[in-house]
Amino acid sequence: MSVATDQPVRPLGLTRAQFVERARSCGRSAGAALEEYRALFRAGVVPAWCEVPEYPVTATLVEGETSKFVLRHDDGLETESVLIPMPRSTGTTTTLCVSSQVGCAMGCRFCETAQMGLIKNLRADQIVHQWWAATHRVQRSADRPVKNIVFMGMGEPTDNIDEVIQAVRVLVDHDGATVPASNISISTVGNPDGIAKIGDLVRERGFHRLNLALSLNAPNDEIRTQIMPVNKAWPMARLKEALLAFPRFSQAAFCVEYVLIPGVNDADEHCDEVCAFLREVRCSLNVIPYNPRRNSPWPAPEESSVDRFVARAVANGQFTKRRGTKGRDVMAACGQLGNERIRNRRVVADDGSTAPVPLRITARRDT
Template identity: 35%
Template structure:
């Protein structure tokens, strides 16, 4: 009989697994805590479970673990990029960023991505498969093992490889594990999911009432340009996506983050800044401006400093909050849109 990977199951599934083993369901919580909260992979270390149960578990189950194949550290900041191998040999990347009191892990939800945004390295390599909830969560558990003694993960951003809302069920399950006290115990307000704008799934996510932060990868102030930069915009026009975001903001009582990657001579003009301010009017939000990170597969460039500042200054105070973000880990291709897992 093939052994079951327990790091793919959450409480109800662990309960039914234990039930089938003839064990009491309440032990699922103890098991979950060992697997996700303590990151233990050896049943022998689960000291509050009986010897008999530990023996049974090791006969029929195992606890999967990502295999680290490479770790790079940025010389500019302390950003670290991890290349992990999954059980089927496929590879994903995860990024650890440090900033003042924050330690943020940026996790992937798919191997590759089908959406092919023109500025993104992940999209260039195509889609291979969805990650399981266990594989999504395991990136954080694995990175925790490389933190300094006095550090802990404070924030999680679901912005790595892939479109999380196209791997909806596994991503939501992973978020529940990340939030739970039996899991990673990271509060909703410290988790941000970034989407390219899959409108129907945004409504669905709103109704889950997870209360996590939601970011839209916007990148253009109108549909015409957005369709050129992000092919998915042909399916979901801005009017539809913005309505879905308003619904999300209302249901979860949060403000939306708009991410806008500034690309030289593509979306960085004064006129486009004014158009952008008008577009988001009335939505509780903040705008993150991200200077484009060049990748060798694309001819695009980063705007010069003066253009970046001018764009920001036109937007603020027309928009409620604007930050001009400095990319992390650019020298190790760990910045936004640069992840490709050696594909």
């Protein structure tokens, strides 16, 4: 990426090499620039000649130890990010779920963010800003650093793939955030072109262990099209081709997510169909109990039906995990991110059709 010199310097969107190049054009020595870059990412100190807006944290909602924080941008729009504690044998670390867009154009019927429609793509620096704010600005226990980053917040990463890839390049930079690629996961509804671009990144040295996750959520095209309109453009056979072409290096995780929705995709035969579809694809199946969005047509599944689905998938020979539900009460769980004040831009009807209505944005805070 070349760095334009007539733009404000937004260092959170720059790798070390790009930052140093820009600093040198401003008359700084390479050594001084490197120290500034390290101080920015490691200590949260902003160089005087750079622009890192102090996006106010307009809400922090906590359920148990899972918290959602909201950053308000200069244009009044907000990003939502979630901090999820992950107990490990060596102590508790934190996974940060970041947004790549404000809103989302994909229209998945089970998802709160879909109610907003797509409002805007985030720049790389605004994506990285979520990590930077979580690390240096949001109050939390200092002994729980952000260890993992998942692109599973608002937005479809492949719909903004160039900025997402630039953000990943910044996050892994050894002189900056230093998040290993193996600790980053990009989740997609399955845009084959986007998967191919992520594959190109994974082929580069230093990115082999970047993780890909596919949001599948259905056993066949008929059901997937009902709950995920994008399936009309990218049916499951096309998805499978893209997945089989994706480079697979040892130890890189490939995860298929399956939001279990009562009465929609949770029958025994659905489980068998999903396992058959995944047989050629070496992956883990991650079963996620549906977290009801606002005005949801479906309830959360019963524990017994989640257990039954998982047990049946395992009996089918499919490596399967069940994701615990965290943050559901504060609308921070999977599929629940979305700003209620601006979501009325698009109403997703129960038949999956969408009816755009005028965008109304308010900077009013009512939390």
